Amino acid sequence: MAYDYKLVSVNDSTAVKKAKSAVKTAQKAYQAADEKSTKANSTVKKLQKTPKNETTTAKNKRLAKLAKAKKAKTAAKKNYERKNxxxxxxxxxxxxFTKQSNYEDNVSQQLDAHNDDWKNEGNCAIYPTNAGEDGSQVIYILPSDSESESDSSNVTSWPVDEGTPRSSYARMASRTITIEGILTGENGDNAHDKYVALRKWNQNHVELTYHGDLYYTHLIITGLTRDFTDLADNLHVSITFAYVQAAEVTTTSKKSSKSSKTKAGNRSKKYTALTIKAGDTLSALAKKYGKSVKWLAKVNKIKNPNKIIAGKKIRVK
Known part of the structure; x- marks a missing residue:
């Protein structure tokens, strides 16, 4: 079976353009901060010099200006450090971005060269997803037994609130990719070396890409076994991968902050809140937003469902 390898770029051209634009903007801000810091230093040095025949009044004015200049110098230095x-x-x-692009080009060249060279090795490729210390080694496998994937989800077995979408109580648990086949070597030692490389990736939890009939990035090896069969120079192996996707978690407060967190699957944490107006009741809000009175009282910690206070916030979704 022949495969036409085309690597999917992790960073598209739009992201690269934004990165280049960000560098230009940061460079301008840095230069402006540098000039301001240099000017502040010059002003302090100038005011530190005592003119000849300086009167007491003139000295007091100079020292007052010097004190302000020193504060400006400190502020300019901090700004310079931030911009730097x-x-x-x-x-x-x-x-x-550049490093990853060069890495992908290198792997792509290896895959193309392999297609034109040794055909008995198998054309299903396993290699590190990202550029880094893990190198750009590509290991080929012939999935002679199986090449499969399976999904599983976690669903609560407890009763759920009436009127609440059932999807709110379920999330994807994992996606598993299983490959069973042959590691072919020019000799027994060569096949063993490939297995050792896979074992190293497994032990170091290296993020991998598998490219065969199935094509996945963001894989971690969770199971690796080999069978001692009658094969002279080849190894029969079984590899199990877990798919791990990156989900962005955003937290908003007085100061907005963003963080990136890697986890299997994701779950939406968005909700809708409003301010209670005079005349509002839980039963009316429950009917309007498709919720139960019990659910509204529970999520908003309302002890008396018949008494809600105007002006307070209440979650309705």
């Missing part, structure tokens, strides 16, 4: 840090961060991000 932001510029470095923007450059690092762009560098990672």
């Amino acid at each position: 840090k932001a510029l470095k961060k923007a450059k690092d991000k762009l560098s990672n």
Whole structure:
């Protein structure tokens, strides 16, 4: 079976353009901060010099200006350090894009060369997803026995609130990809070396890509076994992967912050709240938003469902 390998770029052209634009913006801000800091330093040095025949009044004025200049110098230095840090961060991000792009080109070239070379090795490829210390080694396998995937979900076995979408009580637990087949080597040692590489990726929890009839990135090996059969130079192996996707978690408060968290599956945490108006009742709100009075009272911790206070916030979804 022949495969036409085309790697999916992790970072599209729009992301690269944004990264380059961010570097330019950060560079301008850094230069402006540098000039301001240099000017503040110059002002302090100038005011520190005592003119000849300086009167007491003139000295007091100069010292007052010097005190303000020193404060401005400190503020300018802190701003310069912030802009310098932001510029470095923007450059690092762009560098990672470039590094990943070069890595993908390298792997793509290996896959193309393999298609034109040794056909007995199998054309299903396993390799690290991201550029890094794990290198760009590609291990090929012939899935002679199976190449399958399966999904599982966690669903609560407890009673759920009436009127609440059942999907709110379920989430994807895991996606498993299983490959059973042959690691072919030019000799027995060569096949064993490939197995050792897989074992190293397993032990170090390296994020991998599998490209065969199934094509997945973001895989972690969770099971790796080999059978001692009558094969002279080849190994019969079984590999189990778990698919792990990255989900962005955003938290909003007085200061907005964002973080990236890797987990299997995701669950929406969005909800709708409103301010109680005079004349509102739980029963009317429950009817309007498709919820039960019991559910509204429970999620909003309302002890008396017949008494709600105007002006307070209440969650309705």
